[in-house]
Amino acid sequence: MNTDVQLKVERQNVSETGAPAAPRTDWRRLFGLREMGVYYALLLLIIVLAFITGYLGRANYLSVLNLSNVVYQSSLIAIMAVAMTVVLISGNFDLSVASVAALAAALLIGNADTLGFWPAAGIAMAAAMAIGLLNGAIVQFVGINAFIVTLGTMTAVRGLVLIYTDGRSLSASDPGVVETMRNFEGGRHDFFWLIVAGGIALLAYGLTEFLKSYRAGAALRPTPLGMTLGGIALLLLAWAADGELLVRNPVIYMGVFSAVVWFTLTFTMVGRRLYASGGNSEAARLSGINVTRYKLMAFVFCSAAAGFAGILFASRLRSINPAGLQGAELTVIAAAILGGTSLFGGAGSVVKTLAGALLLYSLTNGFNIMNLGANWQGLIEGIVVVTAAAIYTVGGGRAKSKTGG
Amino acid sequence: MQPIEPIMQLRGVTKAFPNGTLALRGVDLDIEPGKVHGLLGANGAGKSTLIKILSGAYRATLGKIIWRGEPVTWDNPKAANDMGVATIHQHIPLVPTLSVLENIFLGNNGSWRRSSASREQFDKLCARVGYWLDPTALVSSLSIGQRQMVSIFQALGTGADLIVMDEPTASLASDERELVYATVRRLSKGENKAILFVSHFLDEVMALTDQVTVLRDGKAVLRAETANLDENQIAEAIVGKQIVALEREAEHRDPVVATGKPLLEVRNLTSPSGLAPISLAVAPGEVVGIAGLLGSGRSELLHAIYGSDRYASGTVAVNGEQIGRSTGAAVKAGIGLVPEDRMAQGLVPDFEIWRNVSLPALHGVSALNSLPIAERERERAWQAIRLLSIKADSPEILVKELSGGNAQKVTIAKWLFSDVRLFLLDEPTAGIDIGAKTEILRLVRQLAGEGKCVIIVSSEFEELIAVSDRILVMRDGRCIAERKTSETTEHELLLLAGGQSATPEVAIH
Numbered sequence: 001m002n003t004d005v006q007l008k009v010e011r012q013n014v015s016e017t018g019a020p021a022a023p024r025t026d027w028r029r030l031f032g033l034r035e036m037g038v039y040y041a042l043l044l045l046i047i048v049l050a051f052i053t054g055y056l057g058r059a060n061y062l063s064v065l066n067l068s069n070v071v072y073q074s075s076l077i078a079i080m081a082v083a084m085t086v087v088l089i090s091g092n093f094d095l096s097v098a099s100v101a102a103l104a105a106a107l108l109i110g111n112a113d114t115l116g117f118w119p120a121a122g123i124a125m126a127a128a129m130a131i132g133l134l135n136g137a138i139v140q141f142v143g144i145n146a147f148i149v150t151l152g153t154m155t156a157v158r159g160l161v162l163i164y165t166d167g168r169s170l171s172a173s174d175p176g177v178v179e180t181m182r183n184f185e186g187g188r189h190d191f192f193w194l195i196v197a198g199g200i201a202l203l204a205y206g207l208t209e210f211l212k213s214y215r216a217g218a219a220l221r222p223t224p225l226g227m228t229l230g231g232i233a234l235l236l237l238a239w240a241a242d243g244e245l246l247v248r249n250p251v252i253y254m255g256v257f258s259a260v261v262w263f264t265l266t267f268t269m270v271g272r273r274l275y276a277s278g279g280n281s282e283a284a285r286l287s288g289i290n291v292t293r294y295k296l297m298a299f300v301f302c303s304a305a306a307g308f309a310g311i312l313f314a315s316r317l318r319s320i321n322p323a324g325l326q327g328a329e330l331t332v333i334a335a336a337i338l339g340g341t342s343l344f345g346g347a348g349s350v351v352k353t354l355a356g357a358l359l360l361y362s363l364t365n366g367f368n369i370m371n372l373g374a375n376w377q378g379l380i381e382g383i384v385v386v387t388a389a390a391i392y393t394v395g396g397g398r399a400k401s402k403t404g405g
Numbered sequence: 406m407q408p409i410e411p412i413m414q415l416r417g418v419t420k421a422f423p424n425g426t427l428a429l430r431g432v433d434l435d436i437e438p439g440k441v442h443g444l445l446g447a448n449g450a451g452k453s454t455l456i457k458i459l460s461g462a463y464r465a466t467l468g469k470i471i472w473r474g475e476p477v478t479w480d481n482p483k484a485a486n487d488m489g490v491a492t493i494h495q496h497i498p499l500v501p502t503l504s505v506l507e508n509i510f511l512g513n514n515g516s517w518r519r520s521s522a523s524r525e526q527f528d529k530l531c532a533r534v535g536y537w538l539d540p541t542a543l544v545s546s547l548s549i550g551q552r553q554m555v556s557i558f559q560a561l562g563t564g565a566d567l568i569v570m571d572e573p574t575a576s577l578a579s580d581e582r583e584l585v586y587a588t589v590r591r592l593s594k595g596e597n598k599a600i601l602f603v604s605h606f607l608d609e610v611m612a613l614t615d616q617v618t619v620l621r622d623g624k625a626v627l628r629a630e631t632a633n634l635d636e637n638q639i640a641e642a643i644v645g646k647q648i649v650a651l652e653r654e655a656e657h658r659d660p661v662v663a664t665g666k667p668l669l670e671v672r673n674l675t676s677p678s679g680l681a682p683i684s685l686a687v688a689p690g691e692v693v694g695i696a697g698l699l700g701s702g703r704s705e706l707l708h709a710i711y712g713s714d715r716y717a718s719g720t721v722a723v724n725g726e727q728i729g730r731s732t733g734a735a736v737k738a739g740i741g742l743v744p745e746d747r748m749a750q751g752l753v754p755d756f757e758i759w760r761n762v763s764l765p766a767l768h769g770v771s772a773l774n775s776l777p778i779a780e781r782e783r784e785r786a787w788q789a790i791r792l793l794s795i796k797a798d799s800p801e802i803l804v805k806e807l808s809g810g811n812a813q814k815v816t817i818a819k820w821l822f823s824d825v826r827l828f829l830l831d832e833p834t835a836g837i838d839i840g841a842k843t844e845i846l847r848l849v850r851q852l853a854g855e856g857k858c859v860i861i862v863s864s865e866f867e868e869l870i871a872v873s874d875r876i877l878v879m880r881d882g883r884c885i886a887e888r889k890t891s892e893t894t895e896h897e898l899l900l901l902a903g904g905q906s907a908t909p910e911v912a913i914h
Contacts, residue, residue: 279756280753282750283764286732288736289764
């Protein structure tokens with residue numbers, strides 16, 4: 001009897017200490033499929049693959065070597081997908097990324113032997129950004145739908161690649177150039193301590209924010225939570241890596257690039273205005289934002305990222321096939337959609353897009369490990385993309401803010 | 406005059422909405438064949454609800470609809486249509502990618518897109534109305550007046566005996582209006598159709614209708630033969646005798662004396678979207694009301710001043726400095742616009758209150774002039790919630806989940822936290838409840854008291870009288886009159902905005 005009464009009193013105390021007016025944390029939303037779905041899917045896939053590989057007695061999926069391979073394989077697509085997220089947030093669409101990347105690759109290979117690697121890379125980037133400017137200008141000033149415009153440029157730029165290469169494969173032969181390419185693309189660095197430090201920093205920051213909002217009695221926000229979980233994941237990785245973690249250059253580029261874009265979108269005025277321009281361009285315009293410029297720059301940015309990916313691609317193979325990267329634009333867009341980016345603009349997150357890209361490449365990697373062959377891959381990937389879209393559309397119930405970092 | 410059996414009779418029709426609004430409180434209406442019946446009323450008087458009940462889109466909560474002497478109930482527009490009631494809505498719902506012929510017979514059941522039968526029917530319709538259109542032309546290629554004719558044909562094509570026309574002339578040019586008038590006359594006198602003609606324009610109601618019903622606050626307050634009425638009586642009935650508290654305050658207010666330099670100077674501002682050259686000067690602390698009906702150029706004027714109409718020409722100067730033709734330049738110069746359609750133009754629906762509030766003035770909450778600090782933004786949103794008594798538990802609420810009045814307050818709050826000196830308010834009180842309305846109007850006076858300029862557009866002229874120092878009346882894209890608030894009445898404004906017949910004598914009285 002006594003204990004009953006005490007319990008009651010305690011409960012009352014608890015409810016009284018929480019500030020009455022403060023909004024309650026919506027745990028169901030915070031951990032709901034709409035917010036976290038892509039992470040669950042990634043986690044689930046990794047666990048399933050780990051069990052299957054363990055059961056079949058094949059090379060362990062969860063080995064650090066294999067995981068870093070998956071990240072390496074996904075890096076090119078991930079860079080483009082992050083940039084695609086920016087275009088999608090701005091309310092537009094870019095189908096031409098893969099063609100632009102192929103053009104940049106062809107220009108690099110074609111000019112590197114005569115001009116040297118860096119000038120050729122400069123030409124490639126300039127050409128890529130020019131196409132982005134063209135895309136954006138047609139969409140914004142002529143007013144044609146971005147889907148149609150970039151469908152056209154996708155085909156036309158692929159045509160340019162064919163014209164430039166005359167339909168044959170090109171390759172770089174100058175030993176100096178080959179060496180630069182190898183260093184640029186193939187270098188590895190031991191990032192063990194950086195990963196440890198990053199993990200601790202994220203964990204510490206996330207937990208402090210956690211405590212702060214707990215003390216203030218405010219609702220828990222998704223960003224500190226994501227940071228905490230990310231920190232834990234990095235520390236686990238470091239623990240598994242056992243003192244040495246070699247990271248290849250493209251992964252570093254991807255990491256730095258994504259971090260910069262994430263920071264810009266989440267914390268700067270530019271990011272806020274971009275979300276507003278995509279979320280309601282008329283309201284953004286009437287708030288004094290130069291919507292046209294933001295949307296145009298998103299195209300240029302996306303094509304620049306595609307150009308950079310093309311340079312990485314060419315440096316990896318040191319040659320270019322005119323059909324190289326064909327179809328990659330769909331993988332890029334699929335990664336962004338898996339990450340919950342809205343096709344109608346105004347919503348999207350860099351981190352989730354990265355998770356989407358990793359999800360797609362984990363699938364591919366898993367198929368290879370299990371010797372399932374490429375025939376099944378398309379079917380499964382397609383089902384995964386549509387399922388993800390269905391979850392984002394139906395699963396979350398009421399649409400809440402989708403524009404968290 | 407022998408009594409004619411009315412084709413449509415409403416008896417005590419009442420409509421209550423689930424949120425507790427009583428839009429209609431027992432309306433009686435008799436519409437006779439061969440007559441044009443005018444329906445008038447201020448915004449929110451219940452006209453749209455009544456039309457929706459007639460057309461079958463809403464169901465009356467109480468009361469009887471008697472159609473050709475028999476009580477009926479219809480649940481959907483199709484049912485009403487089948488029985489012979491056709492409605493022509495204000496925003497003409499046609500399929501722009503289909504041809505005229507296909508649009509007219511859209512509701513017909515048939516398997517083929519082109520049938521000679523519908524073609525014959527179309528020719529007959531043209532002959533009846535005395536107006537010819539190319540049946541194969543796409544609707545998207547037609548002018549607004551022609552589209553209006555297509556929707557009239559559509560209504561006739563169903564063989565309707567009662568045609569409800571909801572402000573059919575609101576967005577038409579004057580020659581196109583004449584065409585609609587001629588058609589209405591032909592249909593009522595020549596074919597004995599009953600027509601319910603809804604309009605804000607008093608002169609066309611006088612010229613066109615045989616009978617008039619005026620709604621106010623969901624009740625029919627005037628029912629008479631048009632021949633026994635004049636515009637004054639109609640305006641009187643629309644306005645009623647209510648005086649809100651604010652109007653009483655207005656009587657005690659000293660008029661602003663324009664001394665020194667005006668804050669805003671507009672010279673020869675004109676726009677192809679429907680604004681004749683206008684010049685205007687507004688002194689600090691002055692509230693200028695723009696009285697005008699839909700399509701009178703009132704919103705066009707605000708957008709031209711703000712620079713969001715990129716085809717507008719002329720000069721706009723704030724504090725003597727001319728500003729560029731872009732919204733960015735206007736915001737920098739200290740102008741804020743609260744647009745007419747808050748969800749489509751004023752707010753980012755997927756943003757929370759705090760991100761909407763800080764959008765036009767991010768510099769004030771940012772570190773290093775480029776990094777917005779979320780905590781400061783939330784604090785600012787809390788201030789907005791307290792200042793404007795926005796009904797929201799926290800700034801985290803998405804604006805699309807707010808009610809109309811609260812969303813409107815957020816669009817206004819956007820401009821309260823930076824150095825905005827000129828507020829352009831486009832229908833800031835449309836579609837919101839009376840409490841929120843009064844708060845917004847109070848805020849306008851408060852802003853003026855702080856030495857800021859306000860230009861406010863409203864279709865509810867009593868509000869303009871309550872808050873403005875001076876009122877400009879617009880019609881057909883031009884400013885046709887200017888009145889000091891102390892020297893005008895809602896009545897006179899209605900006459901000026903809705904008809905040309907306002908005479909100086911009326912103005913004085």
